[in-house]
Amino acid sequence: MKYSIKLFLLCLLLLFTAGCWDQLRLNDVDLIYAMGIDKTEEGDFKATVSVPRSTGGQDSGQLTSDIFSTTGKTIRELRVNLDNTIGGLLDSSKIRVILVHRALAEEDLYTILDSFYRDPRAPLASKILITEEKAESLFQGITEKPELISEYFVDLVQSAERDAIVPVVNLQNICPVMLDRGRDFHLPLISSVSSSGGNSLVTGTALFTGKKMSGQLTNNESIIANLLSDIVSKNDKIIMTTNLPDNGQSESHGYITYQIDEYKTKMNIIPKEGSYEAEFDLHLFLNVLEYPPDKLSEHDTVAKLNQDVEDDLQILTDNTVKKLQESGSDLFGIRREIMAFHNDKFDEEEEAWKESYAEMAVNVNVEVEIIHHGIIN
Amino acid sequence: MIQENKQSISPRQFMIFILQTQIGAGFISLPFSVHTSERSSDGWITVLLIGIIIQILITLYSLLVKRFPSLTFFEIMTAVFGKFMGKAISAAYILFFLLIAGQILLVYCSVLEVWVFPQTPNWVIVSSMSLVALYLVKEKLQIISRYHTVICYVLIILPVLSLPAYANVEFRYLLPVGGSGVYTILSKIPDGFLSFIGFEVMLFLYPFVKGTNKQKYLAATYSNIFYTGYTTYFSLLTYIFFSPEELMLVPQPVLYILKAFTFPVFERVDILFLSTWTVLISSSLVSYAYLTSLGIKQTFGLRHHKTAAPFVLALCTLIALYPRNDLTVEKFLGQVTNLSLAFTIAVPALVFLFVLLFKKQKVST
Amino acid sequence: MDKNEKREITLSLNENTSLIENEFKDSQDIKTSYFTFKNKKAAAIFIETLINEEKLSKIIFERLPGVENTPGEISEVISSSTVTTEKNTDKIVDKLLNAYVVIFSEGSDQAICFSVAENLSRDMQEPGNEMVIRGAHNGFIEDLNTNIHLIRKRIANKNLAVKYFKVGKKTNTNIAIVYMNEIANPSLVQEIEKRIRAIESDMIFNPGYMEEFLEDQPSSPFPEMLMTERPDRAMANILDGRVALLTADSPTALILPSGFFTFYQSPDDYNSRFIAGSFYRMIRMFAFFIAIFFPALYIATISYHLEVIPGELIIPIKSSIERIPYPPIIEALIMELTIELIREAGIRLPSPIGQTIGIVGGLVIGDAVVQAGLVSNITIIVVAGTAVASFVVPSPEMNTAVRMLRFPFMFAAASFGYIGISLCFILMVMNLCKLEPFGSPYFAPLAPLQLSGLKDSLIRFPDWKMSKRPKEVHPEQTTSQGPNREWDKNDSGE
CATH class of the missing domain: 3.30.420 (Nucleotidyltransferase; domain 5)
Structure with missing residues (x-):
């Protein structure tokens, strides 16, 4: 009986307080x-x-x-x-x-x-x-x-x-x-x-x-930067176009458009005499979406295309990395990597780090492989 | 009526009781309290170390209470030190528990005030919780344990809520392991200790547990392992989610993580978390308020702990309402931490030494 | 006449009949019919309204001429198994009230009593409040013997114990407790008997009345005893070690002690495949939460935590409640109370009109209220969902409990948002943990945790896996079946 009275009082209290504070x-x-x-x-x-x-x-x-x-x-x-x-x-x-x-x-x-x-x-x-x-x-x-x-x-x-x-x-x-x-x-x-x-x-x-x-x-540079930072999800549709160098194949209209189906990226920090070098391996697997000259079942064509696309992307990547270094933006977490695995650079001043980052040798090795080419050859 | 001994609980309930007492207010800020430095987040090592220390304490406790199988720690005091000294120490423990219960309410209130109810008067937040707790504190130990058992299921919800955090984590924040230095890691132990207390209920509930000494020891151990694992999980999660620098700014990191997630039906998980956490707070508060009432009953010879319960909770409410601003709260928590070190490590260790030296041993009745 | 004289009957027929007639002096339905048997005058006294006159004349009056010359007493003529002799007036009165015919004969101070009860009870029907899709479609009726018969028929076991009590100081209602010896805990049975004997009420109106006299915590919102009109449900619970309490002239059996999850078990669960059974069990538990939390969550969200509404949804919700003048709590209360009104009106009215009320109430009021801008259509959705969820519980008592519980939750939500709901939830769980009807924890097997009990609570395991009786009722025999499906193991080995 005593309980129920208390409960009742509590409910009454709740009733009276209703809608007083913090209501939005x-x-x-x-x-x-x-x-x-x-x-x-x-x-x-x-x-x-x-x-x-x-x-x-x-x-x-x-x-x-x-x-x-x-x-x-x-x-x-x-x-x-x-x-x-x-x-x-x-x-x-x-x-x-x-x-x-x-x-x-x-x-x-x-x-x-x-x-x-x-x-x-x-x-x-x-x-x-x-x-x-x-x-x-x-x-x-x-x-x-x-x-x-x-x-x-x-x-x-x-x-x-x-x-x-x-x-x-x-x-x-x-x-x-x-x-x-x-x-x-x-x-x-x-x-x-x-x-x-x-x-x-x-x-x-x-x-x-x-x-x-x-x-x-730019857009293409960001794509490369995202690929290098390994934050691209499997569902993303990355479509790029490369201008092929003219090498006698007159029938080609000079472009190939492909989708990056899969990719692998790996960062490697190599300590070198007090400073560090960063090495990236970027492996891209392509699905050709548009290539009018066809003949993509021939080994030679594919090998050549691989090489051409690779060259093009290599230039793009190098540009991207250079831009990053110039701006001082450590998108890949190179310093974090050094801190984590080499226990260094913890107390370096921001400016000093920026300088050493700008001068750091960052090499990216792009490899390209065409793995699919749609439902025709 | 099917009468069993109403004051006895099973080892499993004992385990859950300890666990629920431990998971209290400090839990959501633990990763912040033990956060080591801006170099790397090593707080999880501190958490594990505290877990190990507590395991040692549990062993010490069980060696001590084994000698007095039918007495609670309050009664052991009287048995060892005589009536006057024993009562004095018991009274000190009662005050300590009162403070802890007050501290739980205080943290509960300040977190709610900051996160959801900035304008609601503190006394409303605190007293509504006390009233709710009072409803259970008056009951038998068995029923309280039963409540703790039900609340235990709530523990599963929190890790599930935390799962989306893994979309955005950076494991390198943890590296290099031990980067902040051994000294820093060790020096954070007292700061995290407050979140772990609750295991000392073992001293006071031991005689009420039905089971062998080994079972009881194992129950306390499992509870410790679970809680340490649970907190280590959340610490690790916060440390890989927040960069060491950001963590310095976030006093309730476990809660803050959830703020960034959206679920399709429920956009803000932190509020769901706070509601769940309220339930956990209630069980911890009930445990301490019960222990205080039990202490008052045994020390001052009351017939039933029910009589003391309303006063205990009223005092807790007053304690929780005392500090005015965030800085005094910090100071208060610091003092409670020191007290808890004294009452959970120093005093039991001294009692144990005293018992060993003078071979005081009461034959169980 | 002084009182001592009154106790026993005498040798004189006239004295005896007037004695009894005096006891019932204002009852005109007490009848005395005189006849002669072997030249001795005799009288049969009975209450006309309780007995079956056709039966009476078959049992005795029609046989009298044929046995006039054979030796023997009247009692030997009566073809009834209930023949007893009585001397005590009070006992005789008692018999008369229980549809017995009492025969006095000249020169005998023994009254012959036998039962000629008129059995005016309806046919067994499926109880309308506990429908099942499959399973037995008969139910208890307003007759104690028939009800016990229904249970006995299902449990052909000598250990089925039936104990009668008379309660109600004025009404002298018959009640029976039915349980399994060797399964039900004797101390449970003793406790129940003790509590039954302690009832000092003048009348026992219905089983709900009994429940209030016997239960432990009258202030709890949760029912502590399962009421059922289904013999199969009663049987299953009796075999779990519980006690069924049947009241005369009521088709309802009380099952005691009942736990929270007992209320969520329906015979249908055991008739469907166990996966489906478990699924619907979970649906019911889910409905429990919806029925309690849904309006409270709505109120709390709209008035405190609007940031939890997903971005895509908030604009439609906002535009729906934009012009509602009342705070959400009032809005929700209006609708909740309307639904309760419709429900109550629908029960009281005859069924064709009842349906009309449902349509008028549900469709017309619902639509008009939204049109008039008193209540938002989101509230209508919430309240309707809640109403549907609250009727899912397979027990009307728990259903009422759930519907009552949502009001404190709504008030708490209106005062403290989600935290208020949490506090209310804490109180509810505390109450569930506190309840211990007849010493068996109400919230078992969740608290205290009993793993074997969980097999038949939130989900339903296959029948042959549930070999333990619920521990919380402390049954004498803990296992209910031996190893089943042994053949399955042998087969898989080959």
Whole structure:
């Protein structure tokens, strides 16, 4: 009997406390789905957000996205300012994609993301993109208004992810790497098609050194960089085209297009008199998708094609590695490898490491093998 | 009524009781507390070492309580040191358990406050948990063990939730093994120790367990092995997920990992984890509140521990509400850690020496 | 007349009949019919409304002329196996109340009693509240003897014990406990007997009444005894070492002690293949969780943790609840209570109208409420799903328990979000662990853990694998079968 009275009192207590604190009702909030961050001329941050709103009743799912922008000294202040500009309570826990202007990324990316890492409700699974132009202009420039602006950007990145151009990363994934001395990361880089704004496209990846953006790779270079870092998944469809050197086979129109079916990559760090050398083996297995001269069942043709493609990719790879070294972005985690297996470079200053990284001999040995050629020879 | 001896539990229940008492508040921040340095993440070695230390302690305990098979540690004190000293030491233990129970509530409250309920007053969070715990603390040991058994199934959920983490791990963070230096690794042992306490319930429940000494010893050992394995798993996972530098910034790494995953139906796993963790906290809190009430009963000669239970939980609530900001919480936890070293290592070891030297041995009744 | 005189009957016929008639002085259905047997006057007294007059005349009146000249007493004439003689008035009254006919004859201080009960009970039917697809389609009826007959027929064993008790100070209701000697624990039986004898109530209304007098923890939301109208379910439980309690004039057997998982076992499980049986067992457990958690989860998610809703789903959900003026708890309560109303109304009304109420309530109200913007259609989905899930339990008592339990969960969710649900869940599990009806832990075999018991709880193992009786009822014999399917082993060796 005593128990039941206590239980009853407890229930009563629960009843009275109902709906007091920390309630955030879904009807009251306006969800930010996409956020773009730029820098104003005064040095403040400028945020552009897209807030989807449904018009019509319960059944008709008419969606429109409203775009707001405002400025502030910190990202959190921006949100407060935004909150004041629009009606409902702004909620950032559903942000799907964050666009950061290149200029800001080159200063310091972590400054912008700190408030997201600190907020328990922040969406750490959201995508992050670096933009060539101002993020605001990309927001405004989307000509065919999709239902959700965020979906437009997310689809853009996801299709690039499937083509292995950009790494599959989100806000959380990059954080350990950003703070790690031993490794660096790269992020999708987008820009608009025409200079006047308009639709966007992925133009490659932005390279980071530590917390700062330090360079960029083109699409093909990023693919090679991803292959070398061994982060390409089996399901990705990597399709590349090589311009064949003209060697008398006049009937060829000069190109071969292939898909990289499988690949193997191996990193090797060789200590050499106080410094280190990095050696990579990249073994690619190709499936020829388009090659009008045919005759792919002949051993000689295949061997020759293997060689031609290999030469071409070798040049691409060497360029990529050179770019990486110049920008100081240690995408492959060479320093981490040295730290882990050679117990060295722990306490080297950032600058000193950058120098030794730029001068390090990084050799990539590309090998190519055509293994399939479709259903005709 | 089918009467068995209501105050007896099986060795299996004993094992689960120890385990559930151990898995308490400290569990989600353990990888952070024992994190060694920015060089490499060697905290998991510390976790394993603590496990080994605890195994040694368990052996010591079982050698000690074997001599007094029908007495709890409270009663052993009186038997060894005489009435006055014994009661004084028992009272100290009671206070210690009270503090631990308060600490569990405190950590529970501060984590909830930071992660989900920033505006809810602390007293609401803490007292709702105490009230819930009170419902069980008043019961017999057997029923509490039964509750712990059910809660045990919850332990399976957490590793399953952690599986998506493997999409993004970097094993090289662990290398070189021992890179942070032996001294650093050893010096972190006290910091992680607080997450491991709970094994000392062995001293107090020993007479209630039905089984041979060997069975009881094995039960405590299995529990230790399981808990050490469990925490090592989560430590390793955090160490390969976070880079050593980032881990310095993340006080609840086990929880933070889950924040980045999305499942198709449930986008934020950390909240699911927190709800599950609440259940684990309840069992740990119940254990300590029960031990405190039991101590009060045995030391001050109450008829039933039920009488003490509401006061014990009220005091725990007050303890949990005392520290005002994150820094005082840190300080409080540091002091509790020191106390726990004293009460789980120093005092039992001294008692053991004393018993060995003076050959005090009470014939079991 | 003073009281001592009243106790025993006398030699005088008239005195005796008036004595008995006086006892029932305001009952006009007590009848006395006089006749002569071997020139002695005799009278048969009976309560007209309890007995079958046709039978009575067959047993005695029609035979009287034929035996007029043969030697012997009246008692030898009566062709009934229930003939006894009584002297004590109270006992005679008792017999009369139990549909006996009492015969007094001049010059005898012994009353001859025999039973001529009128058996007005309905046919055995399948109990509507415990339907199965396959399996026996008969059920208990409102007659104690028939019910015991149904059990006895299923257990042809001399160890089947049947013990009668009379409870109810005024109603004198017959009840019986049925159990297996050598399987059921004697101390369990003793405890039950003790508790039955301790009932000091004037009446026993129905088995639920009995349950409240016998159970350990009346304040728990969970039923502690399984009520069943199925003889096969009763039999299986009796063979597990439990005790069945049958009440006169009620088609319900109480199974005690029952554990949580007993309520989730349906005879259908054992008729289907064990994989299918296990699957549906799991579906039922899943339904238990849905029925309790679903509305609470909805409320908590909408009002506290909107970040857990997947990005693709949040916009439709948001647009659905956008214009609802009430907080989710009120919204959900409105719908939950509506469903309870419809259910209650549907039970009380005659079945054709009952169905109409279901349609009107379910379709019309549901649709109109959404149209009017009082409740969102997401809530309708949640509440409807919950309602369906709560009716899956194969026991109406557990079903009510589950439906009651969701309200505290909803309130907790409205005050503390998921953490509130967790706290409520903790309380529920604590309660399940605390319950010990008749000393057998309610939540076994999960707590305390019994591996052999798990074979028939969350899943169902093949019948020949379940060779241990549930330990929590402390049966005398722990194994229920020897090694089965030995031939299978021999075959596979070749």
